[in-house]
Each structure stands twice: as structure tokens, then as C-alpha cells.
Amino acid sequence: MSFIKPNIRHPEAPKNKLGLSTKSYEGAISTLCAGCGHDSISAAIMQAVWGLDIEPHRVAKMSGIGCSSKSPTYFLNKAHGFNSVHGRMPSVTTGANVANRDLLYIGVSGDGDTASIGMGQFAHVIRRNLNMSYIVENNGCYGLTKGQDSATADEGSKSKKGKVNPFESIDLVALALELGATFVARSFSGDKQQLIPLLKAAMSHKGFALIDVVSPCVTFNNHAGSTKSYDYTREHVQAASVVDFVPMAQEITLDQIEGSTKDVQLHNGDSVRLSKLDDNYDPTDRTNAIHVLHEHKNQDKLLTGLIYIEPESDNFHEILNIPDTPLNQLKEDVLCPGSSVLSSINDSLK
Amino acid sequence: MKATDISNPEYFHKVVDCQYACPAHTPVPEYIRLIAKRRYSDAYMVNWESNVFPGVLGRTCDRPCEPACRRGRVDEEPVAICRLKRVAADNKDDSNVDSRMPDIPKEKNGKRIALIGAGPASLTVARDLMPLGYDIDIYDENAKGGGFMRSQIPSFRLPEEVLDQEVNYVLDMGVSQIFNTRVESLKEVLDKGYDAIFVGTGAPKGKDLNIPGRAEAGDNVHIGINWLESVAFEHTEDIGKKVVIVGGGNTAMDCCRTAKRIGGDEVTVTVRSTYEAMKASPWEKDDTLAEGIPILANHSPKEFLIEDGKLAGMTFSVVESSYDENGKRTIRDTGEVVTVECTDAIMAIGQDNAFPWIERDIGIEFGDWELPVVNKTSFQSTNEKIFFGGDAAFGPENIITAVAHGHQAAISIDLFLSGKSTIDERPAPGTNLVSTKMGIHQWAYDSAVVDDDRQASAHLPVEKALSSRKIESELGFSPEVAFTEAERCLNCDVQTVFVEEKCIECDACADICPTNCITFTHNDGSPLRDRLNAPSLNLETDLYVSTDLATGSAMIKDEDVCLHCGLCAERCPTSAWDMKKFLYTVTKAGDNPAPILVEQTTPRKKKQAEAAA
Numbered sequence: 001m002s003f004i005k006p007n008i009r010h011p012e013a014p015k016n017k018l019g020l021s022t023k024s025y026e027g028a029i030s031t032l033c034a035g036c037g038h039d040s041i042s043a044a045i046m047q048a049v050w051g052l053d054i055e056p057h058r059v060a061k062m063s064g065i066g067c068s069s070k071s072p073t074y075f076l077n078k079a080h081g082f083n084s085v086h087g088r089m090p091s092v093t094t095g096a097n098v099a100n101r102d103l104l105y106i107g108v109s110g111d112g113d114t115a116s117i118g119m120g121q122f123a124h125v126i127r128r129n130l131n132m133s134y135i136v137e138n139n140g141c142y143g144l145t146k147g148q149d150s151a152t153a154d155e156g157s158k159s160k161k162g163k164v165n166p167f168e169s170i171d172l173v174a175l176a177l178e179l180g181a182t183f184v185a186r187s188f189s190g191d192k193q194q195l196i197p198l199l200k201a202a203m204s205h206k207g208f209a210l211i212d213v214v215s216p217c218v219t220f221n222n223h224a225g226s227t228k229s230y231d232y233t234r235e236h237v238q239a240a241s242v243v244d245f246v247p248m249a250q251e252i253t254l255d256q257i258e259g260s261t262k263d264v265q266l267h268n269g270d271s272v273r274l275s276k277l278d279d280n281y282d283p284t285d286r287t288n289a290i291h292v293l294h295e296h297k298n299q300d301k302l303l304t305g306l307i308y309i310e311p312e313s314d315n316f317h318e319i320l321n322i323p324d325t326p327l328n329q330l331k332e333d334v335l336c337p338g339s340s341v342l343s344s345i346n347d348s349l350k
Numbered sequence: 351m352k353a354t355d356i357s358n359p360e361y362f363h364k365v366v367d368c369q370y371a372c373p374a375h376t377p378v379p380e381y382i383r384l385i386a387k388r389r390y391s392d393a394y395m396v397n398w399e400s401n402v403f404p405g406v407l408g409r410t411c412d413r414p415c416e417p418a419c420r421r422g423r424v425d426e427e428p429v430a431i432c433r434l435k436r437v438a439a440d441n442k443d444d445s446n447v448d449s450r451m452p453d454i455p456k457e458k459n460g461k462r463i464a465l466i467g468a469g470p471a472s473l474t475v476a477r478d479l480m481p482l483g484y485d486i487d488i489y490d491e492n493a494k495g496g497g498f499m500r501s502q503i504p505s506f507r508l509p510e511e512v513l514d515q516e517v518n519y520v521l522d523m524g525v526s527q528i529f530n531t532r533v534e535s536l537k538e539v540l541d542k543g544y545d546a547i548f549v550g551t552g553a554p555k556g557k558d559l560n561i562p563g564r565a566e567a568g569d570n571v572h573i574g575i576n577w578l579e580s581v582a583f584e585h586t587e588d589i590g591k592k593v594v595i596v597g598g599g600n601t602a603m604d605c606c607r608t609a610k611r612i613g614g615d616e617v618t619v620t621v622r623s624t625y626e627a628m629k630a631s632p633w634e635k636d637d638t639l640a641e642g643i644p645i646l647a648n649h650s651p652k653e654f655l656i657e658d659g660k661l662a663g664m665t666f667s668v669v670e671s672s673y674d675e676n677g678k679r680t681i682r683d684t685g686e687v688v689t690v691e692c693t694d695a696i697m698a699i700g701q702d703n704a705f706p707w708i709e710r711d712i713g714i715e716f717g718d719w720e721l722p723v724v725n726k727t728s729f730q731s732t733n734e735k736i737f738f739g740g741d742a743a744f745g746p747e748n749i750i751t752a753v754a755h756g757h758q759a760a761i762s763i764d765l766f767l768s769g770k771s772t773i774d775e776r777p778a779p780g781t782n783l784v785s786t787k788m789g790i791h792q793w794a795y796d797s798a799v800v801d802d803d804r805q806a807s808a809h810l811p812v813e814k815a816l817s818s819r820k821i822e823s824e825l826g827f828s829p830e831v832a833f834t835e836a837e838r839c840l841n842c843d844v845q846t847v848f849v850e851e852k853c854i855e856c857d858a859c860a861d862i863c864p865t866n867c868i869t870f871t872h873n874d875g876s877p878l879r880d881r882l883n884a885p886s887l888n889l890e891t892d893l894y895v896s897t898d899l900a901t902g903s904a905m906i907k908d909e910d911v912c913l914h915c916g917l918c919a920e921r922c923p924t925s926a927w928d929m930k931k932f933l934y935t936v937t938k939a940g941d942n943p944a945p946i947l948v949e950q951t952t953p954r955k956k957k958q959a960e961a962a963a
Contacts, residue, residue: 003791005862005915005917006798006799006864006913006915006917007799007864008425008799008801008865008913009864009865010424010865010866010884010885011423011424011911012884012885012887013866013884013885014884014885022866029862033923034922034923035854035858035921035922035923035924036856036858037856039858039861039862040858040861042861043857043860043861189856189857190855190856190857192857218854218923222854230854230855231854231900234900234901
């Protein structure tokens with residue numbers, strides 16, 4: 001680990017619409033292993049939030065336990081944060097989201113925190129379509145406890161000591177699609193060109209957005225035989241589409257991108273632009289997405305990019321008819337209107 | 351873009367901005383680190399090997415290094431390099447330094463060399479050639495060596511003992527001193543049978559101002575550099591109560607501050623340019639104003655006023671300067687006329703080279719402005735035996751440039767007298783590139799970047815400073831302040847060295863870099879500077895471009911604002927980055943690469959034995 005990061009930044013560092021440079025979006029210096037994919041993801045999150053002109057204090061960073069869940073310390077140190085119990089980040093986020101729906105919720109979890117101990121919570125938060133970005137920093141191993149295989153380690157992949165994993169892996173993207181997630185993407189920590197626009201799109205999506213990010217563990221899972229190493233991932237990656245995030249204000253000029261493109265408009269007027277590698281791929285068709293995903297897996301390919309999006313869906317707040325004003329801003333007399341109102345409700349139920 | 355060839359020493363040399371900007375290429379970060387460790391004698395020797403006059407330069411250098419300093423690009427102000435150098439000179443252990451002077455062979459090589467003028471250029475030639483066994487005669491019209499360092503720089507800026515010590519380090523090598531002797535004919539010197547002659551006579555002719563009243567004003571109008579010399583050698587001891595200085599360069603600043611100390615009650619500097627465009631160094635202007643001397647900018651001299659046959663004042667036209675987009679100045683007369691009363695006026699409006707003593711029929715070709723034709727690499731004139739250096743070569747510059755000329759001329763003289771080409775057989779620079787890695791995240795330099803502001807040097811109270819022209823007005827840095835200032839150095843000589851084969855393209859270096867210098871992108875021929883992670887606006891600095899990596903991307907590092915903090919190397923899981931200290935030394939005459947002085951903490955063996963005996 002490194003100890004000190006200089007305070008000096010690039011003198012001509014670009015500023016976003018709020019007049020802030022990326023320095024305002026940094027966190028503490030990382031204590032993760034040098035070369036950890038998680039640090040790249042943190043850097044991409046900073047870039048995405050900065051690029052969306054979101055004030056750092058309008059963000060809440062939520063996490064569970066694990067290397068991944070340490071990483072919110074390393075970005076957006078002006079944001080709110082909650083480092084919760086192992087695998088329980090979704091329920092804590094649900095609570096926070098109910099109390100203050102105005103914040104941008106970025107959940108950072110790992111393969112252990114999501115696919116093992118947190119599996120139940122993961123399934124239910126998807127089902128509820130909670131308005132949050134759920135980022136899985138997926139390295140296929142338990143890095144914090146010396147690199148044992150996790151539930152996302154592929155069957156047949158080898159541990160650092162050479163032991164072959166005998167169990168079938170859990171594909172979080174396939175699972176999320178089955179559970180009805182409204183935004184499902186996969187990316188790779190070593191490809192920020194893809195990851196940053198995906199993060200921006202996820203953060204702009206109204207509803208639950210999952211990004212499963214393959215994030216190599218340089219210490220325990222970056223060897224030959226691993227299927228989550230830098231080399232293996234680069235060799236097997238297959239992007240469903242080249243993704244770009246287009247803010248609403250920006251005029252759309254289609255001729256900038258070669259080949260066929262498709263814009264998917266988000267609820268707030270922003271859009272995700274996909275220049276498709278395969279003309280038949282339609283990211284708004286869930287059945288087709290599941291099919292293509294399995295097809296790639298059978299060919300030993302890792303499908304990345306925006307795999308599925310349902311731009312208009314009812315999210316948690318709408319389903320439960322939660323008021324537009326965050327609950328934490330409502331005055332006591334509104335939240336607790338008194339015994340007369342209670343009586344009238346009781347009366348109406350008689 | 352082609353991948354960078356880091357085996358070319360000039361690539362990393364250019365990254366060390368201060369050293370690259372220094373005419374003598376003194377390894378600045380190297381000696382600053384030694385100062386931080388309080389190894390003042392070692393720091394002094396690093397300087398002395400390179401610039402011969404650390405004590406003088408630590409007070410008077412024009413500091414081309416400081417505007418180049420990387421700190422100035424990423425922070426508000428550059429490192430106070432010049433004043434740090436003075437700390438080394440002020441705090442060195444004299445006996446340690448004495449014992450580390452080069453050995454001078456008792457057996458001479460039989461070649462005789464004349465040096466004309468005993469200024470910084472000639473003394474540097476002597477310093478480089480004496481250890482090689484040459485017999486050297488040095489001529490000067492004054493009683494002591496030092497040239498314009500003695501005659502034109504007032505003692506309140508450069509105490510005599512500091513100058514004497516450093517001049518004597520050279521003269522004590524056994525140079526035969528022919529002082530109080532003005533050379534009136536180069537032919538005569540040539541006829542004495544010297545194997546080579548070096549002309550280092552400076553730019554000795556100060557300019558006069560021929561405006562109405564000049565003739566009548568007579569001796570109350572002084573030529574700046576002549577007047578300073580006359581004060582330095584105590585031929586002039588006082589001046590009238592009211593003094594006007596005409597000119598805005600460093601000589602003008604020296605003249606006014608000297609006048610203020612020897613009788614001038616009301617001293618005024620007048621300059622035709624704007625205050626900002628004055629040629630004087632900013633710190634000299636600050637010191638002048640601090641001593642209560644007003645500087646009247648935009649004043650163009652009109653005439654000398656004479657009353658009762660004596661100088662009574664000067665009139666000036668007030669002008670306005672404007673600059674076009676090419677930086678060309680146009681001066682417009684506003685019609686306003688200002689009168690400044692004065693009893694004496696000093697002209698500090700420039701100086702010229704003058705060679706009335708060089709015959710035109712001895713094989714030296716003269717070109718424009720009646721200056722000799724001198725080769726810019728070898729400093730050799732068209733008479734192969736005669737070399738020029740310092741201000742005498744290409745016109746007025748400064749001490750550090752004269753020293754740089756002296757080193758190069760010494761190389762040429764040695765090559766010439768060894769029957770070698772003075773152009774093609776010049777020695778390569780000495781270089782060294784060594785990892786500073788000490789432990790997992792430990793480096794052999796202070797990699798943390800401090801936030802301290804530039805430290806200010808203490809001065810004597812003005813009344814005390816003005817009480818004598820011989821009291822040094824600036825006190826320099828204390829060791830504590832020097833440490834704070836030294837730590838501001840970014841160690842630009844500790845290079846970020848990238849090894850393509852080890853890189854796994856995890857982006858860790860690009861993510862951690864505080865100034866976003868590092869980018870991984872395709873190097874496919876389209877302009878790279880537009881595609882980097884941070885704006886790349888300084889086209890003067892290079893891009894460090896790797897060969898293509900496994901994925902087809904290349905590592906591109908913009909050297910412009912790299913802080914040399916080492917975080918890229920600390921965050922690299924495969925040691926594809928290393929922080930390596932690059933030492934670049936200008937090789938001196940005799941093909942002797944400068945010793946790597948850091949290791950040289952003990953006196954040379956022979957001297958040690960002598961001391962013991």
C-alpha cells in the first residue's frame with residue numbers, strides 16, 4: 001500500500017458544470033493490493049459521477065464486507081456512506097432509499113458479498129426494483145481470506161495453488177435477467193472506455209441497475225488457469241455493443257459513429273447509445289438477451305456491455321407509492337398526523 | 351509517434367528541467383538532496399565540479415533554472431534553487447573542501463596556455479586544464495582575479511571573502527598570475543609562443559548616452575560598469591546627494607544601491623520600458639524598492655539640465671509602451687515631460703564587446719558588430735590557437751554562461767593540443783541510471799510531495815544594510831529554512847522508467863497518478879496529445895511513449911506535470927515502473943567524467959596521506 005498522495009493536481013485539470021475537477025471526487029488513498037481491479041473501478045466511478053455533474057454529497061456509497069466493500073473509502077470522500085453487514089448492503093440501502101429518495105445510491109459489493117452470503121438480499125432487491133446502481137466487483141475468489149474459490153469462480157478454473165474448482169458457477173447477469181432486473185450490464189475493470197459510460201447509464205437509470213464487473217485479483221487470481229485474470233478476460237471478452245452515454249442536452253448526431261447505432265432513451269431524457277456489433281442484438285428484448293448470453297457462454301466467451309435495459313419501469317418508490325418528498329424532509333405533523341387521522345383510517349376499515 | 355528511446359541520455363536530461371536549463375547543466379536535484387541531509391560540503395562539491403563558483407552563483411546567478419523549475423508549473427513558485435546553493439557554500443567545511451581539490455601534477459605536460467582576463471570563463475578554463483598538467487599564465491588588468499564578478503558586482507551582494515575563496519581555489523592550483531597588466535596587443539601574447547590562448551575579457555565597454563547637455567555635464571555623468579568598478583577598487587569613494595540612474599537592468603540596480611550606500615540620499619532609477627518589462631531580475635527590483643529607491647518606469651531620457659556649468663537635473667519624456675501580437679514594442683511619447691533634479695547621473699544602458707587590442711591581421715576573422723567569428727561548439731576562432739569564451743565570445747550574458755563556455759573551451763583546447771578534432775571528438779556526457787527502490791514502498795529519496803510555499807531569504811534591516819557598501823544585505827537561509835525549501839524539490843532526476851514486458855495493463859498507475867500524466871491508448875499515428883487523460887498543453891515537454899503492449903495499446907506519459915512522487919511505481923503490481931535516479935554530468939577536459947560525488951564523502955586518499963604526515 002502507498003501512504004501519501006500529493007495534494008497537487010494537474011494545473012489545467014478540466015472542470016465539470018459544477019466547476020469541480022475530479023479532485024473533489026477522490027477518496028482516501030487505496031489500501032488494496034497494487035494493481036487491484038477494484039481501484040480501476042473506483043477511478044471509473046469517480047469519472048462517471050464527475051462527468052454526470054453530480055455533487056459528491058448527493059451520493060450515498062453503500063457496501064457490505066470484503067475487498068470490494070472497502071473500496072467506497074477510496075472514492076467520493078464527500079459522499080454519504082454506509083459500510084454495512086456482510087451481504088446486507090441491499091437491505092440497508094433499501095432503508096436509506098426510503099428515508100431519502102433524493103440521493104444517488106451506489107452499492108458496491110463483491111462476488112462473496114453478493115453471490116454467497118448476500119444471495120437472498122440480492123434476489124429481493126432486484127425483485128423490488130430499488131432505485132440504485134449495484135456494482136459487483138467480481139474477481140472469482142475470496143481475496144480477503146487468501147483467495148479461496150468464490151461462487152462465481154468458473155467450473156474447471158484453477159486456484160493459485162492449482163486446485164481445480166469442481167462446482168458450477170453462478171452467473172449474476174443471467175440471474176438478474178431471470179429475476180426481472182431492469183438494467184443489466186457486464187464490464188471489465190481494465191476497460192474504462194466501456195465501464196464509464198455504463199456507470200453513467202446505470203446511475204441515470206430509474207430503478208435497479210446491475211453492473212457485474214470482472215475485476216482481477218492480482219494477488220490470488222491472476223494466474224494461468226484462472227478465468228478471472230487480466231489475460232483470460234481480455235482474450236475471451238466479447239462486447240455486445242459499443243456503449244456511449246449521451247446526456248440529454250447533447251445533440252445527437254448519428255453520423256459520428258460508424259455502423260448501425262441504437263439510442264435507448266432513459267426516463268430523464270438522457271440516452272444510452274449503442275453501436276451494435278451484431279445487428280440482431282436488441283438490448284430491450286429480455287428473452288433474446290438471455291439467449292445471447294447463454295450462447296456466448298457456450299462458446300467460452302464473456303459477453304460484456306449493456307445486455308438488457310427496460311427504460312420505463314415502475315421502481316420501488318412508485319410501486320409502494322412513496323411520496324416524492326423524501327421522508328426525512330417531511331415534518332413531524334405530516335409523518336405523524338395524529339390520532340384523529342388514525343381514527344379516520346381505522347373507521348374506514350371497519 | 352515513435353516509441354521513446356530512453357537510452358539517449360538527452361531524453362531524461364530534458365526531464366530534469368532545472369539542470370537542462372542551466373548553461374553548465376549543474377545536477378540541481380542532486381545537490382538539493384544533499385543540502386536537505388545537511389551534507390553541505392558534498393553539496394558544495396557537486397556544484398563546484400560543475401559551476402566552479404557556487405558561493406558567487408548562490409548570490410548572484412541569473413537563475414535560468416528557476417523559471418524552468420517544474421514546481422513553478424504545478425505550484426505557485428519554483429524552488430529557490432539559487433539561495434539553496436548559497437546554503438551549501440555558506441555551511442561547507444572548508445578543510446573538507448580544500449582536501450577535495452583536484453591533484454595538480456608536478457610534472458607538467460610541456461604545453462603553455464595564456465588566459466586573457468581573469469573572469470569566470472578564464473578561471474574555469476584554468477580549473478579544468480591545471481589538473482591535466484598544462485602550464486597556464488593568466489593576464490588581468492586588475493590586481494586580483496574575478497573579472498566582472500569583482501568589478502561589477504557590489505560587495506553588499508557578493509562579499510569579497512566569498513569571491514576571494516573561490517577565485518583562489520583555482521589560482522592556488524599553480525596558475526601563474528600576471529595581474530596589473532593590461533594586454534594591449536594579442537599579437538604580442540601570440541609571439542610569446544603559447545600553444546593556445548583563451549580570450550575571456552568580457553564585455554568591457556559601457557554605453558554612454560548622447561543627448562543634449564551631455565558634454566556640459568562632464569564628469570558628473572558616469573558609465574555604470576566603469577563607475578561600479580571604480581567603486582569596487584576604491585578609486586571612487588562617494589557620490590553627490592541626488593543621483594539619477596538611467597537603465598533598467600541588473601547593472602542599474604547595482605548602481606542605485608551602491609550610490610545609496612556611498613552618499614546618495616535621493617537616488618532614483620529611471621527606465622524607458624514598463625516596470626514589468628525591465629531587464630533586471632524580479633528579486634533585484636524587489637531589493638531595490640525595499641531600500642527606498644523609487645523606480646520611474648516609462649521615462650525616456652530627453653536632456654541633461656545644466657545650471658552654473660554643472661549638472662542640475664535630467665528631463666524625461668513620459669512614454670507609453672504597447673506590444674503587438676508578435677511581442678514587438680512600440681513606444682509613444684505622451685508629451686508629458688518630467689524633471690528629476692540630480693547632482694550625478696549614472697548610465698546603465700548596456701555594454702558592448704570591444705577588441706581594440708586584437709590586431710586584425712593575426713588570422714582572427716571578425717564578423718558582424720566587430721565581433722570575432724567563434725565556433726559555437728568549440729569556442730575556437732578562425733585562428734586555431736585562439737579560443738574565446740564568456741561575454742567576449744558572443745556578447746554579454748552572465749556568470750553561469752561564462753562558466754559553461756569555459757568548460758567547453760577547455761575541452762577544445764585539450765583536444766586541439768592533443769591533435770584531435772575540436773568538433774567531432776568531444777566527449778559524451780557522463781550518465782548513470784540507478785533504481786532508488788529500498789523496500790516495498792520505500793525510495794532513496796523523499797518521494798512525498800510537500801505543500802510548503804517558497805521560503806523567503808532574510809535581509810538585514812534596511813538602515814543597517816545601507817550603512818556600508820561592504821555589508822552583505824541578504825542573510826540567506828538558515829539550515830532549518832533551507833531544509834523546508836529543499837524538500838519542495840520534486841526530484842525530477844528520479845525518473846519514471848517503464849518496462850513494457852512487465853506491464854499487465856491493469857491501469858493502476860494511470861488511476862493513482864495525481865496529475866493524470868499516464869494514459870494507455872492506441873499509438874496508431876493520430877495525434878496523441880489530444881487523447882490523453884489530462885490536457886497536454888505544454889508542447890516544450892516530451893511524451894514518453896512505450897512500444898505497443900500486449901493488447902495493442904501503448905503507455906503514453908506526458909512529462910510536463912509529473913510530480914515524480916513514485917505512486918505509479920508503488921501501485922504497479924509487476925514493477926513495470928521503477929523510480930531510477932538519473933545523473934547527468936557534463937564531461938570535462940581530459941575526458942574525465944565528473945565523479946559521482948555523492949559517494950565521495952571522504953577526502954581523496956593522497957591528500958589524506960599528506961594531511962596525516
